[in-house]
Amino acid sequence: MTLPMRLRAVSRSNSFGLLIAIALFVLGFHVFAHGFTSKVNIYSITRSIGIDGVIGMAMMTVLVTGGLNLALGAIGVCSAMGVGWALQTLGLPVAPSMLFGVVLGAALGAINGLIVVTTRLHSFVVTLATMSIFFGTMVLLSGSNGFNALPRELTGFGRMRLFGMVSPLLLVMFAVAAVLFYIYRYTAFGREMLAAGANPFAAKLSGLPVERLFIWCHALCGGIGAIAGVMASLRNGAIVPSMAGPLGADWLLPAFLAPVLGGTLLTGGAVSVLGAVLGTVFVEVITSGLYMLQIGEFWIQTALGLVLLGAILLERGRAALALARSTRR
Amino acid sequence: MTRWGRLLRADWIGLAVLIVAGAAALSLARPEFLTPYNIDVILVGFCLTVVVALGQGIIIAIGHMNLALGATGCLVAVAFGGSMQFWGLPTWAAVLFGLLLGTACGFVNGWLTYRSGLTSFIVTLATLSIFKGASLGITEAQSFNGISDAVKAFGSDRWGPLPEMLLVAVPVVLATALFLGRTIPGRQMLAYGGNPNAAELSGISRARVVILAHTLSGLLAAVAGMMTVARLQIATPTIGDEWLIASFAAPVIGGAVLSGGHFPVAGTCLGVLVIALINQALVLLAVDPFYVQVLLGLLILAAVGANRLREARLGTGPTLRLS
Numbered sequence: 114m115t116l117p118m119r120l121r122a123v124s125r126s127n128s129f130g131l132l133i134a135i136a137l138f139v140l141g142f143h144v145f146a147h148g149f150t151s152k153v154n155i156y157s158i159t160r161s162i163g164i165d166g167v168i169g170m171a172m173m174t175v176l177v178t179g180g181l182n183l184a185l186g187a188i189g190v191c192s193a194m195g196v197g198w199a200l201q202t203l204g205l206p207v208a209p210s211m212l213f214g215v216v217l218g219a220a221l222g223a224i225n226g227l228i229v230v231t232t233r234l235h236s237f238v239v240t241l242a243t244m245s246i247f248f249g250t251m252v253l254l255s256g257s258n259g260f261n262a263l264p265r266e267l268t269g270f271g272r273m274r275l276f277g278m279v280s281p282l283l284l285v286m287f288a289v290a291a292v293l294f295y296i297y298r299y300t301a302f303g304r305e306m307l308a309a310g311a312n313p314f315a316a317k318l319s320g321l322p323v324e325r326l327f328i329w330c331h332a333l334c335g336g337i338g339a340i341a342g343v344m345a346s347l348r349n350g351a352i353v354p355s356m357a358g359p360l361g362a363d364w365l366l367p368a369f370l371a372p373v374l375g376g377t378l379l380t381g382g383a384v385s386v387l388g389a390v391l392g393t394v395f396v397e398v399i400t401s402g403l404y405m406l407q408i409g410e411f412w413i414q415t416a417l418g419l420v421l422l423g424a425i426l427l428e429r430g431r432a433a434l435a436l437a438r439s440t441r442r
Numbered sequence: 443m444t445r446w447g448r449l450l451r452a453d454w455i456g457l458a459v460l461i462v463a464g465a466a467a468l469s470l471a472r473p474e475f476l477t478p479y480n481i482d483v484i485l486v487g488f489c490l491t492v493v494v495a496l497g498q499g500i501i502i503a504i505g506h507m508n509l510a511l512g513a514t515g516c517l518v519a520v521a522f523g524g525s526m527q528f529w530g531l532p533t534w535a536a537v538l539f540g541l542l543l544g545t546a547c548g549f550v551n552g553w554l555t556y557r558s559g560l561t562s563f564i565v566t567l568a569t570l571s572i573f574k575g576a577s578l579g580i581t582e583a584q585s586f587n588g589i590s591d592a593v594k595a596f597g598s599d600r601w602g603p604l605p606e607m608l609l610v611a612v613p614v615v616l617a618t619a620l621f622l623g624r625t626i627p628g629r630q631m632l633a634y635g636g637n638p639n640a641a642e643l644s645g646i647s648r649a650r651v652v653i654l655a656h657t658l659s660g661l662l663a664a665v666a667g668m669m670t671v672a673r674l675q676i677a678t679p680t681i682g683d684e685w686l687i688a689s690f691a692a693p694v695i696g697g698a699v700l701s702g703g704h705f706p707v708a709g710t711c712l713g714v715l716v717i718a719l720i721n722q723a724l725v726l727l728a729v730d731p732f733y734v735q736v737l738l739g740l741l742i743l744a745a746v747g748a749n750r751l752r753e754a755r756l757g758t759g760p761t762l763r764l765s
Contacts, residue, residue, distance in 0.1 A: 181563070234746050237507070237563070238690065238700055242742035245687055249735030359683060360735070366571050369564065379561060411583065414575030421568040422554065429558045 127376035131391040142402035149405045152278040158401045163282030164344045166393040167289050168364050169371025171337035173389050177310040178330045179381025180236030184244035185368055186361020188335045189342030191251045192218035196343055197260030197352035215339045222335020226328035248360045259353035271347030282344050294386040311382025370396050374424045457712040472726045478603040487718040489611035490669055491688050495710050496618045497662030498689035504635040504655045505702025506562035512682030513573035514547040514660050515667030520577040522668050523677025527588025540668050548660015552653035577679045585678040597672030619707040635702025691738050695745040
């Protein structure tokens with residue numbers, strides 16, 4: 114590929130478009146929204162990007178299979194509650210508690226995957242059911258009591274400000290992104306997951322253990338969801354069962370916004386880690402900017418819905434355009 | 443096949459047995475189960491949930507889904523209450539306004555799904571947040587209580603043990619059953635749900651089927667939203683928040699296939715009855731309401747598992763579908 118060709122490919126890519134859009138919005142909000150680029154606001158934006166980015170990437174790992182995971186929020190809350198239980202009831206140190214939470218999340222995800230693969234039902238209905246089962250069981254076990262006596266190193270980490278304005282949660286998000294990028298780009302495991310998701314039938318005929326790979330995708334989703342759950346609790350300073358709304362459903366919009374904006378296909382087999390990160394940044398910039406413009410916090414949800422709608426329609430239009438162009442040739 | 447054999451193979455027979463057995467067991471364990479008050483609670487719950495379930499069901503029939511069902515109901519409920527409180531609309535005009543709004547929301551869902559060619563999941567996820575945000579924005583998360591007396595009376599009036607809401611719920615059920623079973627657009631929807639490509643090749647318009655199904659779903663969401671206002675006697679922006687699970691659970695328990703093409707209205711009604719019964723049983727037995735959640739989830743899994751087994755036995759259904 115020559116350099117001009119490569120440049121043209123870059124300029125047509127989804128991520129490039131997002132980058133331009135982010136730059137324009139940041140500039141616009143900097144001019145029109147008073148206090149948008151203040152240190153306090155940048156801190157809160159980076160914190161939200163950290164949390165929602167990890168939520169989005171968790172969903173992305175299961176979008177790879179062409180399925181989805183409605184139970185992501187429930188898994189995140191359950192795992193965070195598991196961490197709280199390990200810390201406070203069992204009195205374990207931070208590191209093993211975290212490990213316990215991630216393993217719990219991965220196990221819950223694996224249950225989803227196992228049911229999807231063995232029953233061959235669509236993951237929508239399976240995770241709709243498990244969302245209710247996981248969340249209900251967690252509330253019954255915990256008696257809907259949260260954990261608010263978190264160890265100081267954990268709450269301190271949540272409150273830390275790097276350079277006075279960057280939340281360390283952003284760095285956690287980058288770490289997760291880097292690991293996923295490596296897995297999908299450079300490991301056989303990642304390539305196999307993508308191949309299985311793109312065309313399960315062909316992958317099966319070529320000898321891939323498609324069922325096992327799909328269970329791994331769901332487990333990965335659960336594990337990353339657990340990380341997101343802990344991150345969200347750090348923002349609150351406590352682990353509470355209601356942090357992701359009823360049944361954890363409040364996570365659904367951020368979970369789908371980021372990967373879909375970033376160009377991850379809902380039909381499976383294609384991911385863009387960079388796109389998901391940029392998608393999250395885009396969403397958080399708009400959210401924070403609209404908040405600063407004081408259009409009323411409730412209308413922001415409407416605006417995000419419009420963004421999602423606009424993005425998918427734009428993507429559709431571009432795909433149609435590309436098809437028209439390539440067939441004319 | 444004999445008449446009895448056909449009856450035994452029907453989707454809903456197992457459910458009916460389950461409901462009768464459950465109700466019998468419950469009335470033995472807790473005699474207060476059969477009091478008029480309890481029957482009334484169950485019936486009111488049934489009236490609301492059945493409209494919600496059919497609103498989702500009409501979309502399931504074409505193999506789509508409508509995540510924005512609850513948000514549409516919420517927006518309509520808020521607009522319905524607001525139009526009476528602030529614009530002073532008479533009841534009939536407010537109802538008409540609500541129905542039109544719901545229909546418009548459904549039409550938008552259908553049109554976007556059709557035009558974009560995307561899955562209805564992502565389109566209705568986007569409109570879910572648009573409608574929900576709008577209803578929160580309009581009300582600023584407060585409730586409207588300027589509901590007209592006629593609406594309040596409709597929600598609370600009884601004839602003996604029968605709630606007046608049956609006046610809406612029963613016609614909705616009958617109309618949906620007739621529509622899907624006996625009319626040309628209804629049959630076309632089911633044909634499209636069974637196999638979109640084959641349906642299109644036989645001359646069924648994809649645009650019409652998709653847009654009509656989503657529009658009807660919005661209409662039913664509007665009906666359910668306004669019924670909820672009548673029952674609660676206020677219009678709050680939390681209406682519809684918990685519709686999603688029930689709206690899928692009832693049809694699925696009743697034997698609906700989520701990939702479309704087959705939608706049992708009778709089964710769905712029984713599914714709704716199962717949910718109402720579980721809710722009431724747990725109240726009477728004084729167990730934690732979150733058991734309802736767990737039980738409902740398990741029931742969905744059991745129901746879809748059973749459907750899949752039946753499909754496998756009949757030799758239908760997909761051979762390799764993993765996602």
